[in-house]
Amino acid sequence: QQQVKQSPQSLIVQKGGISIINCAYENTAFDYFPWYQQFPGKGPALLIAIRPDVSEKKEGRFTISFNKSAKQFSLHIMDSQPGDSATYFCAASLSNYQLIWGAGTKLIIKP
Amino acid sequence: NAGVTQTPKFQVLKTGQSMTLQCAQDMNHEYMSWYRQDPGMGLRLIHYSVGAGITDQGEVPNGYNVSRSTTEDFPLRLLSAAPSQTSVYFCASSYDGRQPQHFGDGTRLSIL
Numbered sequence: 001q002q003q004v005k006q007s008p009q010s011l012i013v014q015k016g017g018i019s020i021i022n023c024a025y026e027n028t029a030f031d032y033f034p035w036y037q038q039f040p041g042k043g044p045a046l047l048i049a050i051r052p053d054v055s056e057k058k059e060g061r062f063t064i065s066f067n068k069s070a071k072q073f074s075l076h077i078m079d080s081q082p083g084d085s086a087t088y089f090c091a092a093s094l095s096n097y098q099l100i101w102g103a104g105t106k107l108i109i110k111p
Numbered sequence: 112n113a114g115v116t117q118t119p120k121f122q123v124l125k126t127g128q129s130m131t132l133q134c135a136q137d138m139n140h141e142y143m144s145w146y147r148q149d150p151g152m153g154l155r156l157i158h159y160s161v162g163a164g165i166t167d168q169g170e171v172p173n174g175y176n177v178s179r180s181t182t183e184d185f186p187l188r189l190l191s192a193a194p195s196q197t198s199v200y201f202c203a204s205s206y207d208g209r210q211p212q213h214f215g216d217g218t219r220l221s222i223l
Binding site: 004006009041043044045046060089091094097098099102103104 | 144
């Protein structure tokens with residue numbers, strides 16, 4: 001029940017296309033859902049986050065869609081660029097400071 | 112503007128050796144945490160601290176110790192290294208403790 005399941009494991013998208021990464025969870029006590037971006041040799045960096053009382057949040061080319069009834073949330077990257085090539089992690093947070101992480105998606109944007 | 116600094120960046124140990132991974136932050140964050148990252152598994156929380164003198168266990172604490180004597184520093188100690196502890200270790204800090212926002216660049220640890 002503590003798991004966050006992320007898919008796909010890897011994703012190749014043409015430059016200018018839309019990248020979509022999905023996550024699902026079981027524990028309804030999760031109340032904060034961040035996405036992190038990680039480049040090789042670096043630590044993850046917070047990209048965008050959402051709370052379950054909001055169905056969508058947009059920041060520039062990045063959008064989180066949240067479906068509370070289905071217990072699913074997704075990251076959409078519009079107009080994907082080669083600089084977006086990285087590993088993306090979804091996560092879910094409990095009020096006890098613990099983040100539960102998805103397994104990650106390696107995104108490659110082809111020029 | 113150092114942020115979160117981890118040392119060393121790379122380390123090779125023999126089974127049974129002990130060592131301390133260092134983590135320091137200069138943002139005056141109360142919350143600090145240690146994660147390990149293994150291929151295909153995302154990040155797993157080892158230990159965390161909500162302030163100087165206060166630490167708690169995360170998801171995978173066995174084989175690791177922490178202490179928090181100052182706001183700035185949060186070292187992670189491997190007591191007796193085992194090959195299963197081969198991993199990349201990340202330290203993170205946060206202003207509000209709700210979620211880690213600032214990560215170091217990691218320590219890549221190999222145990223033979």
